[in-house]
Amino acid sequence: MDGHRHRASFGEMAAAATAGLLAIVLAWRVLDGTANYLVQGWYIPLLAVTAVVLLGLAVMAGIPILAGQVGLRETLGTRSIAGAVLVAVPVLLAIVFQPKPLGSSVLDDPSTASEVAFSESARSSGGTRNVYQWAYEFQSAAPAELKGQDVDVTGFVYQPTDGSVGRFYIARFVVACCVADAIGVSLLVEWADAATLPKDSWVQVKGTVGLDASGAPVVLAREIIPVGAPSNPYIYP
Amino acid sequence: MREFATIFLALLFETTPFLLAGVAISVLAGPWLERALASAAMRQPALGIAAGTSAGLLLPMCDCGSRPLAHRLALAGRREFAIAFMVAAPVINPIVVMTTWLAFRDVELLMLRLGVTAIIAALVAIVVSRLRTDVARAIDDPHEGHSHAGSFATRMLGEFFGLFQYLVIGSALAAGIQVFVDQSLLTAQGGVYLSVVALMALAFLLSICSSVDAFVVAGLGAGLGTGPLLAFLTFGPIVNLKSMPLYARLFSGAAVVIMVIIAGQVAFVAAVAAQLRGW
Numbered sequence: 001m002d003g004h005r006h007r008a009s010f011g012e013m014a015a016a017a018t019a020g021l022l023a024i025v026l027a028w029r030v031l032d033g034t035a036n037y038l039v040q041g042w043y044i045p046l047l048a049v050t051a052v053v054l055l056g057l058a059v060m061a062g063i064p065i066l067a068g069q070v071g072l073r074e075t076l077g078t079r080s081i082a083g084a085v086l087v088a089v090p091v092l093l094a095i096v097f098q099p100k101p102l103g104s105s106v107l108d109d110p111s112t113a114s115e116v117a118f119s120e121s122a123r124s125s126g127g128t129r130n131v132y133q134w135a136y137e138f139q140s141a142a143p144a145e146l147k148g149q150d151v152d153v154t155g156f157v158y159q160p161t162d163g164s165v166g167r168f169y170i171a172r173f174v175v176a177c178c179v180a181d182a183i184g185v186s187l188l189v190e191w192a193d194a195a196t197l198p199k200d201s202w203v204q205v206k207g208t209v210g211l212d213a214s215g216a217p218v219v220l221a222r223e224i225i226p227v228g229a230p231s232n233p234y235i236y237p
Numbered sequence: 238m239r240e241f242a243t244i245f246l247a248l249l250f251e252t253t254p255f256l257l258a259g260v261a262i263s264v265l266a267g268p269w270l271e272r273a274l275a276s277a278a279m280r281q282p283a284l285g286i287a288a289g290t291s292a293g294l295l296l297p298m299c300d301c302g303s304r305p306l307a308h309r310l311a312l313a314g315r316r317e318f319a320i321a322f323m324v325a326a327p328v329i330n331p332i333v334v335m336t337t338w339l340a341f342r343d344v345e346l347l348m349l350r351l352g353v354t355a356i357i358a359a360l361v362a363i364v365v366s367r368l369r370t371d372v373a374r375a376i377d378d379p380h381e382g383h384s385h386a387g388s389f390a391t392r393m394l395g396e397f398f399g400l401f402q403y404l405v406i407g408s409a410l411a412a413g414i415q416v417f418v419d420q421s422l423l424t425a426q427g428g429v430y431l432s433v434v435a436l437m438a439l440a441f442l443l444s445i446c447s448s449v450d451a452f453v454v455a456g457l458g459a460g461l462g463t464g465p466l467l468a469f470l471t472f473g474p475i476v477n478l479k480s481m482p483l484y485a486r487l488f489s490g491a492a493v494v495i496m497v498i499i500a501g502q503v504a505f506v507a508a509v510a511a512q513l514r515g516w
Contacts, residue, residue, distance in 0.1 A: 035250060037243075043251065050254040054394075057394045086402045093246060102243070177445065180248050180251070180415060181449065181450075
């Protein structure tokens with residue numbers, strides 16, 4: 001390049017290692033399925049491609065760097081060890097932090113609570129409705145029209161501490177892009193043994209729509225079947 | 238802490254592919270675009286602004302992806318095209334048109350979103366391109382002129398990580414705001430002016446990718462009128478917390494301040510007018 005060899009500093013080598021590590025962490029979270037807990041499903045192939053491209057770039061760039069032909073400090077734009085550390089923060093976090101699906105604790109958090117509105121995509125076009133589509137119907141349709149309709153939905157158990165007995169909520173999160181935009185939706189379910197259902201456990205609820213004392217729609221459960229958490233726990237609008 | 242880590246990583250996982258794609262397009266297609274924009278016709282400011290505003294229709298990129306290319310073109314002296322492209326591309330592209338339509342199925346809101354964004358892009362490009370000082374910050378490139386694979390890789394990786402640092406800072410700020418600030422304080426604001434300002438503030442703080450922000454604001458709260466929705470959908474893609482460190486790295490302070498002021502003013506006026514409209 002410029003006729004003399006460049007001796008890579010500690011900061012430069014740390015930055016080079018970070019490039020490869022970021023690629024490996026992305027690939028790891030895609031392969032172990034936990035990336036599904038963070039982003040929309042259609043991002044997963046993009047993340048896989050990103051990991052492959054980054055790894056390829058790290059290898060192609062790393063060889064001349066290790067051979068002392070290129071100064072990494074300039075090439076990576078990390079002009080100090082602080083810069084390399086900054087890049088390494090999310091990499092280390094993604095290694096030590098095992099992503100988990102959003103659950104009851106987020107629904108309990110008052111800072112994320114807001115009245116749910118629905119986009120037009122929540123309107124079902126026939127067939128079996130999911131929790132999101134039923135929640136839309138519960139909010140928009142006349143309760144009398146819904147009464148008696150069969151319900152078959154899957155979600156996690158949410159039990160707010162409001163003292164209600166024989167009731168729980170079956171909930172899901174709707175994610176448009178990543179969990180930063182997640183919105184929780186839920187249906188009130190009447191089930192005598194609601195208290196025995198573990199918080200955040202996944203269940204399939206079969207029943208019919210009924211009306212509670214105030215005339216609001218509620219799911220009258222006929223059968224509650226414990227199921228495993230799906231590999232993709234979110235609903236996409 | 239778990240919630241913060243989840244949202245922080247989610248924002249980074251969401252944006253990293255697009256940042257890498259933007260850098261790749263900047264490095265691979267940048268020289269070709271520079272030559273194309275050097276033609277006599279494209280040197281006319283009006284044509285450069287029009288082309289930049291609509292370029293997202295051919296190069297559909299979100300905000301993270303459009304900035305590296307805009308920076309390169311601004312450095313090369315194609316200011317009008319670069320600034321208009323940077324401001325408009327995150328909204329005026331086929332993906333955002335489709336997702337906005339799917340979220341609302343409202344032609345009026347969709348056309349308002351595109352129109353107001355085009356106005357902001359044109360105004361920012363006109364004002365910023367007349368600055369007498371440098372608009373884009375120079376980034377040292379020790380490999381300019383070298384074309385072998387190793388040099389290409391180090392250039393691309395260098396540019397990616399140079400920007401990734403600022404994405405880390407922005408994502409951490411946005412995640413912190415999401416976890417520790419009660420969003421319902423903003424969505425529950427009443428009155429035309431206050432609700433418009435609140436939704437602009439929310440869009441700034443949430444920093445959601447423009448390709449899906451329509452779904453998000455559609456689900457934020459019942460009863461939001463066209464004005465606050467329009468404010469969220471036009472201001473957020475241009476000015477948001479996640480992007481500010483990236484802007485500061487790539488563009489001059491004057492250019493960034495002008496963009497923020499114009500985007501804020503136009504989005505606010507348009508949103509209020511839409512809410513109070515008589516048409």
